Amino acid sequence: MKNIFSTILLASGLMLSAQVGINTDSPKAQLDVNGDLNLRDKIAVLDATDNTLSIGNNDQLLVSQGEGYAPIWKTLRIPEYEPNKFYLIFNNSFSDKLGVDFSYSDEPNMSASKGATFTKGTSLGSLIGFKEITGLSQNISVFSTESKAYFQFETVVQANFGSNGTTDTSIDYACGIFVDDKLINLRQNNLKANSAQYPFMTHNQIGLIGNLSKGNHKVSVACSRVGSYGDAPNRRLSVGKNTNTNINNFIAQSSLKVEVYEVPQAFNTIIN
Incomplete structure (x- = not known):
């Protein structure tokens, strides 16, 4: 027995x-x-933090942690989107303290008018004399075919003019916002000499482009010195950096804010 x-x-x-x-x-x-498999009661898994059994909470899912580890409970959330409405999908800001510097020799000899040269879609490589502000060159991602991307660029422009009290000495400059090295927005301005030494000014511009293709895109900013008058050929122009110590590179630094609004087409779930 x-x-x-x-x-x-x-x-x-x-x-x-x-x-x-x-x-x-x-x-x-x-x-x-x-x-x-039909379960009429509960599922419990080992909680490794305190060596107890956990049955999870309402609406949680079991998520694998890989071989040799017990699964864990996770909350699954699906963003609530209304159809045909734009939502802020990407939002970031970038800064640059190096800037770009121009002497008179950097000024391009423009054979065509500025109106004919600075046109939407012009490639950065074909714009002679433009220098890229490297810290503002960044990649963004677009997930929908319906989108609007906004760009806000701000910097300080300074020239090492002496104090002559006249407006005869000045420099024309231009800054452009580029997506995939194509011009989408440009602003031109003029910095004039005045009664104070080493004048500077704040430069602001906003750009917009709609319906970028899905995927990654490069955003960049580049500027150029396009015209000099009076004593300006003997003077230096800087964008996003200082020419003299009455300001410093912290004050003169450049910034770029990027916002991408989309009509969502893929409802990506979020697990936390």
Whole structure:
């Protein structure tokens, strides 16, 4: 009788340690169910933080942590979007303290008018004399075919003019916002000499482009010195940096704010 009881216990132990298959003759796990599974009560998993069993909360999902680790409960959220409405999808700001510097020799000899040269879609490489503000060159991502991208560029422009009290000495300059090295917005201005030495001014511009293709895009800003008058050929112009110590590079630094609004087409779920 003892031998029979021992045999039964041994067989039971082997069965408990073996893989069990339901509706399959070749189970691939300790419990392999080939078919529907109906649970009438609760599922509990080991919580490794305090070695207790956790049954999770309402609307949570079991998420695998990989082989050798117990799964954990996670909350699944789906953003609520109204159809045909734009939502802010991307929002970031960038800064640059290096800036760009121009002498008179950097000024291009423009054979065509500025109106003919500075046109939307012109490639950066074909605009002679433009220098890129490297810290503002960044990549953005677009996820929808319906989008609006806004760009706000701000910087300080300074020239090392002496104090002559006249407006005869001045420099024309231009700054452009580019997407994928194509011009989407340009502003031109003029910095004049005045009664104070080393004048500077704040430069602001806003650009907009609609319906960029899905994927990654490069955003960049570049500026050029386009005209000099009076004593200006002997003077230096800087954008996003100082020419003299009455300001410093912190004051003169450039910034670029980028906002991308989209009509969502893919409702990406968020797990936290």
